[in-house]
Amino acid sequence: MDIGAVWAEKYRPSDFSELKGQEETVKRVKAFIEQRNIPHLMFSGHAGTGKTSLAILMAKKLFGPEWRQNFLELNASDERGIDVVRVKVKDFARTRAISNAPFKIICLDESDSLTKEAQQALRRTMENYTATCRFILINNYSSKIIEPIQSRCAIFRFRPLExxxxxxxxxxxxxxxxxxxxxxxxxxxxxxxxxxxxxxxxxxxxxxxxxxxxxxxxxxxxASMAKPKEIKEILVLSMGKGFIEARDKLLNAMLSQGLSGLDVVKQIQKELPGLDIGTAKKMRLIDKCGEIEFRMVEGSDEFVQLEALLSNFAMAED
Ligand SMILES: Nc1ncnc2c1ncn2[C@@H]1O[C@H](COP(=O)(O)OP(=O)(O)OP(=O)(O)O)[C@@H](O)[C@H]1O
Ligand SMILES: [Mg+2]
The missing domain is CATH 1.10.8.60 (Helicase, Ruva Protein; domain 3)
Structure with a gap:
């Protein structure tokens, strides 16, 4: 077995056919490549769904073996502000594209981490270099990108895989x-x-x-998860007569598997719809999960909060 390589990299799609679940996007991107004419693009969506992979694939298809010289990858959250991005873009855009491609590609990852002011500056940079460069802006939330940039890009949404x-x-x-x-x-x-x-x-x-x-x-x-079956047992126990036993089991599961309080609340919330209890009771408990999660995020003690949550299960009326 190959221990050295990180599998997420090793299995990065090396062809369009290996990129699963984004068929519509791939089809449109392929058409751009065939015409050798692409607009600025925005790839938006959930983590680990193929955004960076597709940007790299495009560069490989467009530029062949010299793709690296024609493809600049920047990370907006690493680059200490828009000024650094501008200088790097300027340096890169100054020389002409190698091979017969009509433009170079600048891929700006985590573009939704830029402030509104930085995005305004980016907009001007995009305009300045449109003759020689195309931008691919990557982000998780396109709604965090200012309208004038959105309207300059063809937007593609990446969905979580099924x-x-x-x-x-x-x-x-x-x-x-x-x-x-x-x-x-x-x-x-x-x-x-x-x-x-x-x-x-x-x-x-x-x-x-x-x-x-x-x-x-x-x-x-x-994956730092408790077994769903175990969580369900604990919930059922706490709603019966076994509150103390349920609490001990929960602490045990957490400590033995190194789970955080937040991990556990999320799992409890996942199991809730499947419990054999009435809808109104379910709703009250789902609401309680939300409150407990908020308290934990705000920094409250996770053990205190989980016990409070379990006691809600114990006391909840039908
Ligand atoms: N659609 C996909 N089909 C097959 N493998 C995929 C797909 N998306 C992601 N992968 C796998 O996950 C790894 C990471 O994917 P990628 O870097 O493209 O994700 P991303 O969408 O850019 O995520 P992030 O928002 O976290 O940057 C790839 O190297 C590949 O192994
Ligand atoms: Mg990425």
Missing amino acids: EGELGAIVDRIAQNEGLSISGNAKKALIEASEGDCRKLANIMQSCAASSRTITEELIYSA
Whole structure:
């Protein structure tokens, strides 16, 4: 097994056909490439869904082996402000594109971390270099980008991958790395990844470091999750007569698996809809989860808050 490489990188799509779940986007991008004429682009969406991968693929298709000379990758949150971005863009844009491409590509990742003022400056930079460069702005939330920039870009939304698509990626990695993974473990892995392929590959790699046979247990421990079944048992117990036992079990699960209070609240919230209780009671408890989560984010003691949450389960009336 290849221990050195980070799997999320190793399995970065090297062709359009390997980029799962973004068919519509890929189709439009391919058309731009065929015309060798692309507008400024914005790739927006959930983490680990292929935004950076597609930008790199485009550069490879457009520029061939010299793609690196024609492709500048900047990270808006690393570059200490828009001035550094401007200087780098200026340096890069000064020389003409190598090979027969009519322009170079500047890929600005985490563009939604720029302040409004920095975005205004970026807008002028984009205008200044339109003759020689195209921008690909990448972000998680396009709504954080000012309107004048949005209107200069063709916007593509990347959606979290679905179960079947994630399953295909799991199979590919497992086969290539010589791993066996049970049906249950695969299901747990897909759920833990939350549609984020990078997270999926990272969890698999960390499981594979301890065993070639990947079990459900391994997945939950690598993903810092309690077993959903265990959480459900604890909730049912606390609603019956076993409050103290439920509390002890919860503390045990947290300590043995190194879970944070927030991890646990999120899992409790996930299990809630499936509990065998009335709708009104469910709603009150879902509301309570929200309140407890807020208190934890504000810095309140997580053990105190989790006990408070469990006591709400114990006291809740139908
Ligand atoms: N659509 C996809 N199909 C197949 N693999 C994918 C896909 N999206 C992401 N991956 C895998 O996840 C890794 C990270 O993907 P990428 O860097 O493209 O994500 P991103 O959308 O740019 O995420 P972020 O917002 O966190 O930067 C890739 O190297 C690849 O292994
Ligand atoms: Mg990215």
